Structure formats: structure tokens, C-alpha cells
């Protein structure tokens with residue numbers, strides 16, 4: 001089309017020139033332009049002084065190959081690249097990947113001038129949420145409205161909601177045991193996290209834990225999004241088009257996306273009820289507990305004029321961020337504990353001593369004080385990585401020094417938890433799930449290298465909720481059940497990196513056998 005327009009224009013101006021000559025001239029001009037860009041990237045760009053494969057410096061196709069063709073394997077390829085080129089590698093024309101644990105907190109710290117990379121964070125389609133907000137001041141403002149509910153005190157106040165859901169989960173485990181059915185942890189843990197986060201968001205749990213096979217269109221939609229993520233990363237225009245398509249077309253292209261419509265609809269209904277209450281002056285708090293949006297509106301400087309679109313983006317972001325991350329950590333941790341009978345027994349013995357009555361509820365505060373459980377949780381976070389792929393950050397305009405390297409302004413610097421959590425100098429025998437590594441006094445100082453929740457102003461909003469979910473789930477489950485994974489074998493979960501870690505093989509299934517005491 002564009003070529004036709006060029007040809008018609010040139011022929012109008014110079015009628016003697018043939019179509020073929022014009023087309024080949026345009027092609028040569030385009031080729032020279034592309035060669036010019038590649039030449040610039042390889043020899044003149046401020047990033048050209050950094051080591052790395054020439055192909056990666058010249059074109060994003062290198063990164064795309066490992067992301068899409070090899071299916072989410074770039075983190076493993078990075079091992080080889082860092083061995084060859086050193087701690088800092090230019091992995092694309094615009095970005096550097098740094099593997100140096102001591103430098104993490106130079107970027108991810110309070111007051112950091114590094115910002116989230118716009119090109120990456122706008123792929124999520126929720127630009128008005130705190131998660132995707134780039135501007136430092138606007139982010140602070142948006143985030144401050146969510147902080148009270150997700151603070152440690154906020155979560156302790158709502159601990160009873162989390163306990164209720166875990167009790168229901170345990171009842172479903174018992175039911176499966178009685179019926180001699182295999183329990184699908186991958187689905188059930190997603191059900192747990194969806195039910196908790198929707199209860200927080202709307203005071204109306206989706207109650208997926210009560211469905212026969214823990215099926216939910218909400219997490220099917222997020223799973224589909226995670227699957228498609230790397231394609232959208234390399235074809236951002238596609239993401240933009242999809243975000244603006246009418247929903248019925250989107251559903252044709254991505255049938256599993258139906259859960260997003262439900263989620264968005266629920267956010268809108270909940271918000272419109274809240275706005276009605278504001279208008280009529282009956283904005284007293286929800287009777288059972290606060291919801292995220294009551295909190296935001298309570299903190300909002302002008303609640304009557306709060307932007308519903310912004311609040312809906314926030315709902316999608318908080319719910320989305322709270323599902324897969326916690327579910328993934330629960331699955332990875334549960335399997336690692338069940339793979340090693342010694343770890344499972346040690347954990348059970350600690351829990352039994354702490355709570356001799358098998359049916360008694362644990363409290364979060366009590367759980368945090370149990371040293372072996374604490375080691376188990378830290379190892380779970382370390383080996384589930386939180387976000388497995390890199391967190392891309394823009395270097396401030398004037399450049400910055402990180403890890404001893406001078407980074408040019410406006411470039412992108414990335415560090416990923418996968419490589420940091422396998423730093424053998426800090427975590428010897430790093431592939432091993434080894435709760436005992438956290439039992440020495442010196443190990444305390446290594447906690448800062450477990451970055452599953454990120455750090456600094458963009459640290460996970462849900463850290464207290466997630467920790468409460470993990471502690472209470474593992475304490476309750478391993479106190480009451482023995483986990484039998486003989487049907488699937490002791491092999492580790494196979495996964496790939498789609499920014500989040502996602503499954504590459506069968507979902508985690510096992511049997512739960514009730515303990516007698």
C-alpha cells in the first residue's frame with residue numbers, strides 16, 4: 001500500500017520512470033537505512049562498548065529467538081552468555097542485562113531515579129494502575145492509596161479471611177482423600193489465591209475452591225495472557241491492537257480471555273455501588289471487612305470525582321498480580337518439600353510441637369517464629385523466583401554508575417531473579433532446596449538477596465498478604481497431611497520463563513493423606 005502510494009507519487013512527478021525502477025530504488029533506500037541503523041547500533045551507539053553477541057546488539061531478533069522460537073528459554077541462555085562475556089551483557093539493541101547480586105539494591109532502592117521501562121510495562125494493558133505507572137510522583141500518589149490495606153497491620157486485620165479459605169482448601173483435600181482422588185494443586189492453589197484476592201477486592205469471593213475441579217475463567221484468562229506474553233513483548237503493536245479491540249472479537253482470537261470480561265464487569269459493578277454510596281453520603285465501611293476500593297476512595301483527595309477507569313485498571317492489576325505469583329510459589333514449595341521425606345518430616349515435627357492439637361488454627365504471628373518453616377518459606381521464594389524474567393528499568397537521562405559500570409542515559413538495564421537466586425557465592429549448591437541454609441546466624445544477611453518481591457518503591461504491594469498466605473498454607477497443610485507424590489515421581493517441575501515462571505509439563509498433582517495426630 002505504502003509502496004503503491006510512493007510509486008504513484010513519483011510517476012506523477014516524473015512520468016518517464018518505470019514502476020520497477022521506483023520499487024527497486026525504494027528497496028535499496030530502505031536497505032541502506034536498515035544497514036545504517038545496524039552500523040549505528042554496532043559501532044556508534046553508547047551501548048556499543050558493552051560486550052555481548054553482535055547479533056543481539058544489531059537486532060531484537062536475537063532475544064526474540066530465545067523468547068518465542070525456543071519458548072521462554074532466554075534465562076538459561078543467559079548463563080552461557082554471562083560465562084562468555086562477563087557480568088554485563090548487551091542483550092538487545094536497547095538493553096543491558098546485569099548479573100551482579102551486590103548491584104541489585106543500587107537500582108531497586110528507595111529514592112531510586114531508575115523508572116520502569118514504558119515499552120515493557122504498557123504491554124499489560126493497565127496503564128492507569130500503580131503497577132504500570134512510570135512517573136515516580138504519580139506512582140507514589142497512586143500507591144499511597146493502596147498501602148494501608150496491604151500494610152502488615154492491614155493484613156493482620158484480615159487474616160481471618162485467609163484462614164477461612166485455607167480451611168476450605170483443607171476440607172477439599174480431605175474430600176479427595178476419602179474419594180481416593182488425585183488432587184490438582186496447580187488448579188487448587190490458583191483457586192485459593194483467586195478466592196482470597198477477590199474477597200479483598202470486592203468483598204465477594206469467586207468461591208472457586210467450592211467448584212468440583214477448581215475451574216475458573218479468571219485464572220484461565222491470566223494463564224492465557226502469560227502464555228501469549230512473549231509474543232506481545234516482541235510485537236507491541238499487536239498488544240495495542242488487542243487492547244483496543246471490541247471484546248467479542250478478542251474472544252474469538254483468545255477464547256480463554258472471557259475471564260477478563262467478568263473481572264472487569266465485577267470491578268465496574270462494585271465501583272458503581274461505591275460511587276452511589278458516596279453520592280448519597282452513605283459511605284460507611286463494608287460490614288464484614290474493608291475492600292480495596294473502599295480504601296482507595298477513603299484515601300482519595302476527591303472521591304466523588306475519582307476516575308472509574310483508573311480504579312478498574314487498579315482492580316485488574318491487583319487481582320492479576322495476586323493470583324499466579326502466590327500460586328506458583330505454593331506449588332514449587334509444596335513439591336520441593338514433598339520430594340524430600342526428611343524435609344517433610346522435619347517440618348511436620350516442628351509444626352506438631354508448635355500446635356499439638358491437629359485441628360487448631362495457626363496464626364501468622366506464631367508461624368513466623370517457627371525457624372524451620374521460615375527456612376522452608378525462604379527457600380520457596382528463592383526457587384520460585386517471584387518474577388523469573390528481568391525487571392527492565394530506564395537509566396536516568398544523565399546516565400548512572402551501577403555495579404561499577406557507567407550506564408548511558410535512557411538505556412534499559414535489566415536484572416533477573418533467576419540468576420540472582422542462583423548466585424553460588426551467596427547460595428552454595430543453589431539448585432538444592434535446603435531450608436537449613438537459613439538456620440545459621442550469618443544467613444540473616446543473605447535474606448536481602450532473596451528478591452522474589454523486588455525492592456525499593458516498586459516492591460510488591462502484596463508482600464504481606466503473600467507471606468501470610470504462604471506461612472498459613474504450609475503450616476496448616478503440612479501439620480494435617482502427609483503429601484504423597486509417588487504417582488508423579490520426584491522429578492522437579494518443568495517450567496519456562498514467560499516473565500513469570502510457567503509450567504512446561506503436567507500440572508502438579510498429588511495425594512494428601514490425613515495425619516492421625
Ligand code: HEM
Nearest residue numbers: 131321322325326329386387452453454458460461462466
Ligand atoms: C508470592 C507472591 C508474590 C510475589 C513473589 C510477587 C512478586 C512481585 C514482584 C517481583 C513485583 C515487582 C514487579 C516489577 O517491578 O515489575 C511485584 C509487584 C506488585 N505486586 Fe506482587 N507478588 C506476589 C503476590 C502479590 C499479591 C498477593 C498482590 C496483591 C494482591 C500483589 C500485588 C502487586 C502489585 C500491585 C505490584 C506492583 C507494585 C508497584 O509497582 O507499585 N503481589 N510483585
